[in-house]
Amino acid sequence: MRYFLDKIEQISSIEESVEFLFAELSREPEGVKKALDLAIKAHKGQTRKSGEPYVVHPIFVAALTANISNDETMVQAALLHDVVEDTPYGIDLIATQFGEDVAHLVEGLTKIVAIRDERLASSDSNEKLISSALSFRKMLIASIKDVRVLVIKLCDRLHNMITIDVLSPHKQKRIAEETLVVYAPIAHRLGISKLKKSLEDLSFAIIYPEDFAQIDSYLQVQSQHLQIKLNSFISKVENIIIKEGFDIDDVEIIGRVKHHYSVYLKMHRKGIGIDEVLDLLAIRIILKEPIDCYRVLGLMHLEFTPLIARFKDYIALPKENGYQTIHTTLFDEDGIVEVQIRTSQMHQLAEYGIAAHWKYKEGVSGVKLSWLEGLEYQNESVEEFYELAKGDLFSEDISVFSPKGDYFTLPKGSVAIDFAYIIHSEIGAKASGVLINKEEASLLAPLKNGDIVKILTDKEPSFHCSWIDTAKTSRAKDGIRSRCKARLKENNQRTAKAILSTIFDTPISFLDQVLDSLQLQESIYRAATQLDYLKDTISKVANYIGAREVRSWELFRKGYKKPLLKSMEHFTFYANKPIASIEFDYCCHPKTNDEIVAFYEKEKAIIHHKLCKKAYAKMLENTPMVYVQWRYEKASRYRLIISLQNQKGVLADLLTKLSKMGLNVMSIELGIKYSDTAEYCQIEVESMESKKSLLESKLAKFFKVVEIVSLDDAYNK
Numbered sequence: 001m002r003y004f005l006d007k008i009e010q011i012s013s014i015e016e017s018v019e020f021l022f023a024e025l026s027r028e029p030e031g032v033k034k035a036l037d038l039a040i041k042a043h044k045g046q047t048r049k050s051g052e053p054y055v056v057h058p059i060f061v062a063a064l065t066a067n068i069s070n071d072e073t074m075v076q077a078a079l080l081h082d083v084v085e086d087t088p089y090g091i092d093l094i095a096t097q098f099g100e101d102v103a104h105l106v107e108g109l110t111k112i113v114a115i116r117d118e119r120l121a122s123s124d125s126n127e128k129l130i131s132s133a134l135s136f137r138k139m140l141i142a143s144i145k146d147v148r149v150l151v152i153k154l155c156d157r158l159h160n161m162i163t164i165d166v167l168s169p170h171k172q173k174r175i176a177e178e179t180l181v182v183y184a185p186i187a188h189r190l191g192i193s194k195l196k197k198s199l200e201d202l203s204f205a206i207i208y209p210e211d212f213a214q215i216d217s218y219l220q221v222q223s224q225h226l227q228i229k230l231n232s233f234i235s236k237v238e239n240i241i242i243k244e245g246f247d248i249d250d251v252e253i254i255g256r257v258k259h260h261y262s263v264y265l266k267m268h269r270k271g272i273g274i275d276e277v278l279d280l281l282a283i284r285i286i287l288k289e290p291i292d293c294y295r296v297l298g299l300m301h302l303e304f305t306p307l308i309a310r311f312k313d314y315i316a317l318p319k320e321n322g323y324q325t326i327h328t329t330l331f332d333e334d335g336i337v338e339v340q341i342r343t344s345q346m347h348q349l350a351e352y353g354i355a356a357h358w359k360y361k362e363g364v365s366g367v368k369l370s371w372l373e374g375l376e377y378q379n380e381s382v383e384e385f386y387e388l389a390k391g392d393l394f395s396e397d398i399s400v401f402s403p404k405g406d407y408f409t410l411p412k413g414s415v416a417i418d419f420a421y422i423i424h425s426e427i428g429a430k431a432s433g434v435l436i437n438k439e440e441a442s443l444l445a446p447l448k449n450g451d452i453v454k455i456l457t458d459k460e461p462s463f464h465c466s467w468i469d470t471a472k473t474s475r476a477k478d479g480i481r482s483r484c485k486a487r488l489k490e491n492n493q494r495t496a497k498a499i500l501s502t503i504f505d506t507p508i509s510f511l512d513q514v515l516d517s518l519q520l521q522e523s524i525y526r527a528a529t530q531l532d533y534l535k536d537t538i539s540k541v542a543n544y545i546g547a548r549e550v551r552s553w554e555l556f557r558k559g560y561k562k563p564l565l566k567s568m569e570h571f572t573f574y575a576n577k578p579i580a581s582i583e584f585d586y587c588c589h590p591k592t593n594d595e596i597v598a599f600y601e602k603e604k605a606i607i608h609h610k611l612c613k614k615a616y617a618k619m620l621e622n623t624p625m626v627y628v629q630w631r632y633e634k635a636s637r638y639r640l641i642i643s644l645q646n647q648k649g650v651l652a653d654l655l656t657k658l659s660k661m662g663l664n665v666m667s668i669e670l671g672i673k674y675s676d677t678a679e680y681c682q683i684e685v686e687s688m689e690s691k692k693s694l695l696e697s698k699l700a701k702f703f704k705v706v707e708i709v710s711l712d713d714a715y716n717k
Helices: 002-009 014-025 030-042 056-068 072-079 091-098 100-119 129-143 147-162 169-190 193-207 209-221 223-243 260-270 290-303 344-359 370-374 385-390 416-423 425-430 465-469 474-504 508-517 524-528 531-548 550-559 613-620 650-660 692-699
Strands: 252-257 281-287 326-332 335-343 397-401 407-411 431-436 439-441 453-457 564-568 571-575 581-584 596-601 604-609 625-630 636-645 664-673 678-687 704-710
Touching: 002 056, 002 147, 014 030, 014 056, 014 072, 030 056, 030 072, 030 091, 056 072, 056 147, 072 100, 072 147, 091 100, 100 147, 147 169, 147 193, 169 193, 193 209, 193 260, 193 344, 209 223, 209 260, 223 252, 223 281, 223 290, 223 335, 281 290, 281 344, 290 326, 290 335, 335 344, 407 416, 416 425, 416 431, 416 453, 416 474, 425 431, 425 453, 425 474, 465 474, 474 508, 474 524, 474 531, 474 596, 474 613, 474 625, 508 531, 524 531, 531 571, 531 625, 571 596, 571 604, 596 613, 604 613, 604 625, 636 650, 636 692, 650 664, 650 678, 692 704
Parallel strands: 281 335, 581 604
Antiparallel strands: 252 281, 326 335, 397 407, 431 439, 431 453, 564 571, 571 625, 596 604, 596 625, 636 678, 636 704, 664 678
């Protein structure tokens, strides 16, 4: 691919680009020639910022598409992808001249432009890109039903990245960030590794030029040494395979040094320098039949010591996008080498992903994109772009099993609640416990490759809203978020009415009539948490009743007392009833700053967590309630795991910076030494920052944060 991209950079004329396109196709199909003629005609007089004719861009996009897919319909659509958007020619003309299939693809590509304009922050704005980019990617995947549209769009973005140097530095960075957030992950999920790696490296060079230059310089200086090591290892592998009786013509061994962005992620994931990255080298052994892959695997493990924790068999358990390869990592006398073993057919799918269906077959129909719905960052609430890059955005998947032997693919780092939602949203909602390998565990327990997982359920749903920070998959996050949001709003609505009912000593049925008349039904939920809104509502309800129920209201007012604020122990109440004592029920154990409610029984305020099942049952029974809030703000507690360079004074510097950030260190423990220059440090801190994501983004400016866990979860067991 690098040679291919270098060639594109050297061409700027229409004639040369056309010659390049047909060289990729190895012939000149009539449909492609016709589309080329229309593209040249439609874009006549238009130029790019570089000054070259605009039509050179769609011609190169078509050439990239041909290299990836070799499907003539897709090549025609690539040639015409900007015609409807940028010229007077409409989609009806394309449908008439080229058929509905080409028009369908062009329309899909035009739609992406509209979604991008709607969802993505402008490159001229100062708005953080990450939130709008994630929204854009989600809409993109949900809206584009034909996978061919995404393949062409990836080729379009790749050519834009190759020619990005004519733009201002600010716009270059915005486009590069968008590429890394939106397009490279889609290429990854589609399985098109050629595009993914190119998009990542081109983006990386623009976003982090100093880091890119450091890695590039190291790889160039070490190039000869690395190539000698690679050649030596390949020679050993060849000799072993031939000795076993394989025909050398039936075996292909490809060696490579890992690409820049991959190396960067390894460095930041482990908190190490580039000279400490042990597995810079990788080889692929390509064979004829699947059974040969297992024969060669056996030879490799007998001859070299395998790093068994990194062994993955994606032939027996393919990834959702169809990817099949055996991954193993071997210790050689000169270092560590990653080895991938696959058949030639598997190799084509690994390189070209879903596009291999068009490149190597007559075509394919009914390709499903449902598995793309899981496309999600490991932490989507991160605001600093560095936080996205420091972890492996789409690290290796894991496969876990149901007790019946069905296997499910999840992102690395997933927990049991993710598995529950993958099975079904109702299973996730009603999950009460889990058995992992027949042993009872927490629903927040991390899953490992090969685990057998059984989810235990209750009849009624549970609400564990703080789990959204721990869940990894979008399906679990969305399920938890949407259900908690709906239940909290319902509970606030019921609580607000119960508080008003208690204050006015009137049935909720009568109160509902008053709220309907005052048009407050839609907003009454706010009275459960906003004291000023509650006071305003009390005034409106009192005035309404007084105006319409003059006689009975006058009688009522004789015994009516205005609600007052009253502080007791850790709580502040707003009520017009005497509160003699406070009790906690034994069902939910709310912690400081959890969302709470207070039921009123015989001059006692009984505190529950707002999402407690028993509290919900009491709300349904219209049990009297009073307004309650925590009296004091309490610092939130977090456990941090930070990677530190093993050098003099680094621990003192860490504690000083934590103190300046207003963090109170409760405990500190130096972890297991990872290498000669890095080690992990586990710290428990208190912070007035209640949002984990905001604290994480602040810490990331100074430290390499491996993990941050909130210790304030009321439902963490």
